[in-house]
Amino acid sequence: MQEQQQQAELDILRSLVSSSSSSSSLRGTSYIEARYIARSFSEVNFANGRMERVRMVESAGCGIRVLVDGCWGFSSTASISKADLKESLRQAISVARVLGKSKKNKVKGLAESKMARGRFAAKSRGDLAEIDIEQKVRVAKEAEAAARKHGGMIKTASVTYRDILDHKMIANSDGAEVEIFDSKPEFNVVVVAREGTQSVTASEGIGVTGGWDDLFRKSHLEYAQIAAEKAAKLLKAKYAKGEKTTIILDPGMVGLLCHEAIGHTVEADFVLSGSVVKDKIGQKVASELVTLADSGKSDISENAAGTIGVDDEGVEAGRTVIIDNGILKSFLHNRESAFLFGTASTGNARAFTYSDEPLIRMRNTYIEPRADTLDEMIKETKHGYLVKGARNGQADANGEFMFGAQEAHLIENGEIEELMRGASISGNAFDVLQSIDMVGNKFEYDIGTGYCGKYQPAKVDGGGPHVRCTAIIGGMQ
Template sequence: MLTDIFEKEKALFEDGVQTVLRAQENRTRVVGILKGNIVANSRSESRGISARVGKDGLFGFASIAEYSDEAAKKVLKAAADNVKLLSRHTDSKGIVLPPSYGTGRIPTNCDIVDAEQKRIIDVCRKIDDYIAQKYPDLDSRSVYYSEDSQDRIVYSSDAYDGHLVTPRCYIYINMSMKTKDGTPVEQFKPLGGFGSFEDNFSDIEQYYPELEKLYKKVKDKTEGVYAQAGYKTVVLGGMMGGMLAHEAVGHTVEADLVMGGSVAGPNLGKRVASDIVTLVDFAHTYNGGLAPLPVYLDDEGTKAEDAVLIKDGILTGYMNSRETAEKYNMKPTGNARGWAFNDEPLIRMRNTCILPGKNTVEELIESVDDGYYLIDSGNGQADLTGEFMFGVTCGYEIKNGKLGRALLDTTVSGIAFDMLKTVDMVSNEVEWSSSGFCGKKQRMAVGMGGPHMRCKIMIGGR
């Protein structure tokens, strides 16, 4: 067993040298069906061992695509040699880590249960057949299954040890039709989440109501109108708020990007949102249940805890590695993760969400005389100033407190900390999703979400 190998190699850790030994396997499963035809069908695994060795504020990293006792010895030696080489060629010293933030063992949280590829194909075909029969007026449809599960073992010299398993699988549904003038419009919905294939898709009929909602949205969009450009009162849906929390706010409060000059640096301790906005990066638990992608231990051996980033509108903290936590005199909460065995850990979000408020979604919509209800975003971008631009793929007019016509694709833009100061109503429900990736240098599965929020935002027109 690999844990036995790691226990033996841990005895070789050098006194006074901070060492993390990590073994990791990534599994990928893909099935794609376009209008009844299989266009993708693949399975792959990658596995290996890495070591990160630190001394006097300098760090060496090494990895190898093997799972063995000998491989563990090789990477430990290579990483130790790398930090020694670095120390001979630099006069500068990095941030010296404290002896420990706690030690112990984090138990395995779950298992990855593999499904036969034929089983995956059969379920995808069942969904595709249902869509084809139920909604024959669609111009196109696609069913795309994607699984990217991670299984990692972490052993450290001065922090926690543990075994972290993160299975994730989704079926992405896309439906498209044409407007009266022949313009294609489409809508997209991910189904699934944390867990293995059978956890999410043993009863595929549970998702049929979601398919009906998706079809209604694309049908409404065929009669859609362009938004009127300008600074408007809007109700942001939970997924729009989640995208904002991740892209426009979350990245600015990752401590490595704060060091790179993000807007969060000079704003620590200052008001960046209205007093009804609280933003938290949850580790593994939300509201008494599992967060969308639970993280119990990061790749530095730090036990994962929630990171409160904005409290009652005040920027209160950052997401940190052990090094940046020492620099900013904060406690690390387990945000350093690598996507594959050969990736060094970076500061990453886990489950980033604005907390719910007191109003119902209906109350938010009823409160708007002339504005928009913005539900989903297909893409977006933001920079370290907090300036953002997101595409809006699903939305509706609001007229006199009632939903009107669907919107054709548009954009919203602004500066996050300015926009959040306009939030004056927050719903009492939170929507979550873990279907996307964060692309900061290396991909990473993340969860994000939020309540509905009433705010002001710049919206694009035709």
């Protein structure tokens, strides 16, 4: 019965977009796109022995986007009846026509793209739909209690579990006709250790595309233990000293650098606004050891949180090499920007909900591994730091960045001497990429918790191997 209903919904979308060539009321409409999403969202949060939040939200609706005389029009509706969809289509066309009366910079065209067709489903071990809310509450409660019981210095703990289950259908007048099933859970433990006037916060978490068993490859109690141990050790650590020096970045820090400081500069909408890489295609922007890519697939390692099979314009979301052996090769495109640059869409058009319009967004952004080992990097470092545990940071259109790190391990004469805290790294991302002289052989995605916030949320991921580079480490004197 459910399969019959889903087929009926897809038939309605197909009928809607095919009307572009058969109705006089659609005069001037060159493109119609209909995107239906039925979403199940759940969230559990425990903090300091109390349940702070339990939410289960079901939503469904359809976003309709049209291109009329060079202007986009968009409308959405929570109803999928034929009548309401036709009314939403009429509203989208009206919006486009109103914009067309005053808008000067109109859409020049959409790049021809091979439209995806068929069914796409996230690989999953342990169907989230089979996990009831009581089990999600139990693991959060147990992990939070375990973190607080770790030791006397641990004063507070918070554990959050979230998941998003999407059933999506996309049809457009250029031939896309896809059905997508997606599953993205995440789990995060945050612990505060305090002694006297000193306090430190540490976290450990994971976000994936997959199921319950993909998320909990490590026990929920192990995440709690790691976070608590990290906080207790950092409380006793000295503050890092500010200097420009050799830095070894762990996979999480590499992922944050790839996403925030490089990835946003190569999103074509930002390029058109004047980002630092605007005229650098074909130029050397990084060490020849650096190959940096953005992929809809979970390359190299499984279950990356930003994994998508098809973007929200119906284009298959493949792998785009941004930097190839140090040379800038590609920007990230939707169909509109690809037309302007005379290239193909890279499958980076994404919308968070049915009521959002697609934007150019990253998926999984990473540096490919090479042959070095972490031990070799440490042994060949006379003075520097091993920096671990990415925190939030900021970067601008010129690639200037500053990122927080949970841990900084001082390296002297090829050996790790001591743990430092309060560290940040900063610099120009492309200068840092140029300075890379060693790239590790073990790969990991490690920024899958949380969301990217470019105008609307998006689940993304990033990572890589350890890399050795030169950057500024900040701390307290």
